[in-house]
Amino acid sequence: MLYAGVMSAFPPPFTEPQQQLLVAPELLQLGKAEDEPCLRADAARNRARLLEAAARLVAEHGAAGVTMEAVAAAAKVGKGTVFRRFGDRTGLLTALLDHSEKKFQAAFLSGPPPLGPGAPPVERLRAFGRAMLRRSVDELDLQLAAEPSADRRFSVPARRVQLSHVALLLRQAAPDGDGELLSQTLMGYLNPVLIHHLTRQCGMPLERLEAGWDDLVDRVAGVQPSR
Amino acid sequence: MLYAGVMSAFPPPFTEPQQQLLVAPELLQLGKAEDEPCLRADAARNRARLLEAAARLVAEHGAAGVTMEAVAAAAKVGKGTVFRRFGDRTGLLTALLDHSEKKFQAAFLSGPPPLGPGAPPVERLRAFGRAMLRRSVDELDLQLAAEPSADRRFSVPARRVQLSHVALLLRQAAPDGDGELLSQTLMGYLNPVLIHHLTRQCGMPLERLEAGWDDLVDRVAGVQPSR
DNA sequence: TTACGATCCGGACCGAGGTCCGTTTAATGT
DNA sequence: ACATTAAACGGACCTCGGTCCGGATCGTAA
Known part of the structure; x- marks a missing residue:
């Protein structure tokens, strides 16, 4: 019983479910996200x-x-x-970003193309990356501070939604290839910590990151455009 | 003067340079890595x-x-x-990994092919990824614990060496395309935290990650093999 | 209105990372 | 040997995230 009290926090732990989602949780294999516990x-x-x-x-x-x-x-x-x-602290910061996140989710899940449905997958992927990049550049401070600890980084609801969205598009754009791994790779490019490093510490302009994203999508999807 | 004492640690801060390198620091734009301060x-x-x-x-x-x-x-x-x-704690854990890291560096910088020089770039990239994956799976505990805080994650010497190695190979394998960004993308795939998530939390076998790496290298380098 | 149980509140408390500074000690020159 | 000084030492101390639990409060049903 070395780590007795480490897992259960408060008697009735009613901390909110990290982030509201706009999609049915079943679709994402998330544990039931009891929406609005009605405090x-x-x-x-x-x-x-x-x-x-x-x-x-x-x-x-x-x-x-x-x-x-x-x-x-x-x-x-x-x-x-x-x-x-x-x-915890991450939860608070995440809640602070929740509004913006929900708007973003709405945009790529049901907004107008090319971000939303209606455009071809590769187009949507390109738009998604550009949107993520711009959003990150805006809220970089908060996004960095809200970076979850390593063991939860891939379980954050918002991230799972984005990931499965990318995976969905990618499976259309590149039916061969391991959609799960490739989508993780693409999401890695959009990691706020990387964005911060490249823009702030290396001084790359946003345009270069955007061009890099488009190129990456092309390569991963197997498109042969300008190169 | 709110954050007065936050930057300068001890009067003569003689903490060791994070990790010994086997390459000349000038090549990597690192600040002089005063080797062996002779304690x-x-x-x-x-x-x-x-x-x-x-x-x-x-x-x-x-x-x-x-x-x-x-x-x-x-x-x-x-x-x-x-x-x-x-x-700090990260520095201690990193020092614990230093031995293994130096061996690894020696292997891909000057060891036998295909990991070391002598094989074509794409071959070397594939070997590099597989080596990283296997190494991470071994030392996963330590690697996770040694994960630096977000603001230093891309400045860790070991990572910079690996990154510039990948960038070098990639510029040969895919002379078009933004080598700096593409190499960051590839390195993202090899991030220990991701490895941990995929293998331990998602239960993916190592072989799948290796296959995914090979495929990713092919796509990024523009090779058209099986697909 | 009252009573009752579930939920919530507050702030003392704990552990761990990181810092400070008065004291000790190893290297060097005489 | 001895003086000198830069470097190293140790452990009290601080901050901050996170936990606990006795007591206050809300919602509900009688």
Whole structure:
């Protein structure tokens, strides 16, 4: 019993399901995502205050200034409340990005082409990458801070949605080849940490990353355009 | 002066340069890697004891059991000493992997083909990936624990060596295309965290990852074999 | 309105990474 | 041998993420 208390957090752990999804969870093999557990009044109020406080702290001191204690204090709430609601720091930051994420999901799942349905798969892949790149460049601070710990990085709902979307398109664009592995590879190119490194530390302009994405999609899908 | 003491660690910060390299640093645009700062006798002794203690802890309790305090205690040394020598936890774990890393570098930089020089680039790329995959599967625990924080992940010397190696081969195999971006993409496939997810969490056999790598190399390099 | 159980709250508490600084010690020159 | 000094040492200390649990509060049903 070395690691006794390590797994079960609070008695009734009712932390929210990380991120709302716009697709049926069954399609993605996610555990049931009990949507909107319908919080108690005080809990809902505190949740709102916490998100607002966190957003303010991000605006004022950057994502690095978002300390769990600071958020709790700014929201005039106990520290335990923050953890009960959001599970951990990553959960809080993720919740902060949730709005933008849902809009993005709506765009590529059911928005107008070429991002949404209606365009040929390769076109949609190109649009998807460009959208991801631009979104990452905008919210880079938060996205980096919200980077989950290594053992959860591939289980984050938002990521799974994006991944399966890419896999779907890719299986159409390149029916041969291991769709699961290739989609992981493509998603790797869009990893915020990599984007940050290339743009901020290596000074690459966004256009180069976009061109690189288009080229990568072509190569992976087996298209033979300009080269 | 909010973040006053956050950047400069100890007065004369003489933490070792992360990882010895077998190639001249100039070739990789690394800051001078003052090889072997020639530690004082006591420092060298303590360094050895710390590494030994850390290795023992890994063997006994897994990488998760490697606490800085535990290592210090096991080596009969003050905690500050650990940090002065290795900078941080990641540095210590990295030092633990250094031996294996140097052997690996020697193998792909100057060993026998197809991993070393002498085989055609695509061959060498395939061999490189397979070697990385197998190595990661072996030392997965440590590699995961040694995962650097997001802001340093792409500056780790070992990674830069591997990256520039892949870039070199790739520029020969696919002279068109953005070698820098494509090599980052390939390296992404070999990320230990991804390997761990695919093998341990998704249950994929190593052979599938190897086949996926070969296929990916073919696609990226523009080869048209079986498909 | 009251009573009751489920849920939530708060903040003391813990562990681990990382830092500081007064003290000790190894190398070097005399 | 001895003085000198740059480097190394140790462990108290700080911060921050995360946990626990006794007590307050909400929703509900009588």
